[in-house]
Amino acid sequence: MAAIPPTMKAWTVVKNSNPPTASSLRLRTDAPSPTSPPTGTNIIVKVAYAALNPVDLHLMGVVPAWLPFRKHPIPAMDFSGEVVALGPGTASSEASEEEKAIKIGTKVCGALSVSPIFWGSGTLAEYISVPKDLVARVPEGYPMEAAAGMMGIAGQTVTLMVREAGGLGEGKTVVINGASGGTGTVLTQIAKAKGAKVVAVCSGRNEKMVKGLGADEVVDYTRADKKLEDVLAERFGGDGKGKADFVFDCAGSQELYSHSPRYLREGGKFITIVGGRSQGIVPWLRNGLRPVAIGGTPRPFSLLGLTPAGDTAREVAGWVEKGWVREAPIDQVYEMGDALKVSLVIRNGAFVSVSVNANGCGGLRRTRSSRASTQRGRLSSRWLLVERMVVCVMQSVLSVSSRVYDG
Numbered sequence: 001m002a003a004i005p006p007t008m009k010a011w012t013v014v015k016n017s018n019p020p021t022a023s024s025l026r027l028r029t030d031a032p033s034p035t036s037p038p039t040g041t042n043i044i045v046k047v048a049y050a051a052l053n054p055v056d057l058h059l060m061g062v063v064p065a066w067l068p069f070r071k072h073p074i075p076a077m078d079f080s081g082e083v084v085a086l087g088p089g090t091a092s093s094e095a096s097e098e099e100k101a102i103k104i105g106t107k108v109c110g111a112l113s114v115s116p117i118f119w120g121s122g123t124l125a126e127y128i129s130v131p132k133d134l135v136a137r138v139p140e141g142y143p144m145e146a147a148a149g150m151m152g153i154a155g156q157t158v159t160l161m162v163r164e165a166g167g168l169g170e171g172k173t174v175v176i177n178g179a180s181g182g183t184g185t186v187l188t189q190i191a192k193a194k195g196a197k198v199v200a201v202c203s204g205r206n207e208k209m210v211k212g213l214g215a216d217e218v219v220d221y222t223r224a225d226k227k228l229e230d231v232l233a234e235r236f237g238g239d240g241k242g243k244a245d246f247v248f249d250c251a252g253s254q255e256l257y258s259h260s261p262r263y264l265r266e267g268g269k270f271i272t273i274v275g276g277r278s279q280g281i282v283p284w285l286r287n288g289l290r291p292v293a294i295g296g297t298p299r300p301f302s303l304l305g306l307t308p309a310g311d312t313a314r315e316v317a318g319w320v321e322k323g324w325v326r327e328a329p330i331d332q333v334y335e336m337g338d339a340l341k342v343s344l345v346i347r348n349g350a351f352v353s354v355s356v357n358a359n360g361c362g363g364l365r366r367t368r369s370s371r372a373s374t375q376r377g378r379l380s381s382r383w384l385l386v387e388r389m390v391v392c393v394m395q396s397v398l399s400v401s402s403r404v405y406d407g
């Protein structure tokens with residue numbers, strides 16, 4: 001077992017802010033490393049890259065940094081790295097074959113769940129302790145920086161969307177709103193691999209990238225002359241080409257759902273991963289519960305929420321191995337010490353997700369650019385978290401046309 005130093009480098013939240021700023025995030029060089037040897041079924045991973053998702057930014061803004069049990073909280077959920085220590089429970093006879101294949105030196109990736117983030121044990125650090133059943137092996141030859149995003153929150157969320165859609169395949173037409181983002185890029189690739197026709201919605205500057213991922217058509221939502229819903233209605237309604245079978249919303253648009261009968265066929269599905277966004281919980285209640293007879297939209301509405309799991313990460317790794325998905329587009333790599341440059345980028349609105357190579361000469365990775373992040377950044381983060389929690393509770397209790405996938 002490789003010696004793990006007692007202290008490590010880690011970014012820590014010193015003050016709540018979304019987006020993070022120079023005064024809200026600090027790079028510590030003396031953060032305590034995870035306990036070695038690890039306990040139970042935990043493993044210790046030397047982090048190579050850690051990706052930031054929109055939810056990480058929300059959490060940096062809302063989970064109080066001052067709570068006594070969150071001493072020097074480390075943010076972020078996604079990671080890739082190498083196993084350096086195994087807990088005694090990892091060799092248990094109950095472990096799956098996949099779990100047994102994970103040994104010292106194995107390259108792994110995945111995403112933490114929200115609870116370690118509440119406790120302040122995120123992935124923007126040199127070492128993390130993580131339950132073995134949360135990780136997948138990095139597919140042979142797949143870049144570690146891409147693995148952090150692909151098998152992390154973004155890729156795992158896409159497995160939910162594909163599952164919820166059911167018959168995504170040959171002869172189907174899908175609309176993907178937010179096709180240039182972390183989730184949208186993976187969804188575009190898997191939809192194409194399954195034989196569907198993809199109408200991708202993103203800003204014009206990302207058109208080339210999204211077409212490179214296989215999108216058949218691109219609709220630019222930033223067009224000043226027409227609303228997105230009108231463009232889609234024209235595309236699908238005006239010339240008898242037939243309406244879409246699925247609309248996937250990875251950007252969060254109430255209008256897109258309300259107008260969906262104009263471009264989503266009867267019996268088609270509207271699937272979103274963004275709960276309420278700027279408009280609070282009311283739209284979710286309206287969309288999920290309001291009968292058509294009293295003004296509800298006559299299309300099923302599914303709001304999904306991810307609980308990260310090793311099985312789910314492995315499903316995405318399987319897609320990578322089959323060559324169904326490959327690309328996790330990366331704009332730029334930053335040194336680990338340059339996180340504040342990334343904060344600046346976030347403030348300037350050209351940011352989607354970030355990876356930190358915590359391995360000494362590490363780097364922060366920026367993938368594509370997004371207006372969504374900045375728009376969300378201006379919202380009340382506290383409200384967004386409360387809203388997300390309420391949505392999750394409502395989903396569990398009511399289970400009305402919504403699914404919470406538990407891995």
Ligand SMILES: NC(=O)c1ccc[n+]([C@@H]2O[C@H](COP(=O)([O-])OP(=O)(O)OC[C@H]3O[C@@H](n4cnc5c(N)ncnc54)[C@H](OP(=O)(O)O)[C@@H]3O)[C@@H](O)[C@H]2O)c1
Binds near residue numbers: 273
């Ligand atoms: N429910 C869950 O479990 C779950 C899991 C993962 C993510 N999410 C949520 O899903 C959303 C997407 O995540 P992500 O990682 O893909 O985010 P992301 O990487 O920031 O991507 C956002 C995408 O939205 C597009 N966009 C921005 N404003 C838009 C608008 N007004 N109309 C149409 N498209 C717009 C962007 O396009 P351009 O860059 O081309 O402008 C980009 O493609 C986030 O809100 C995230 O919190 C939820």
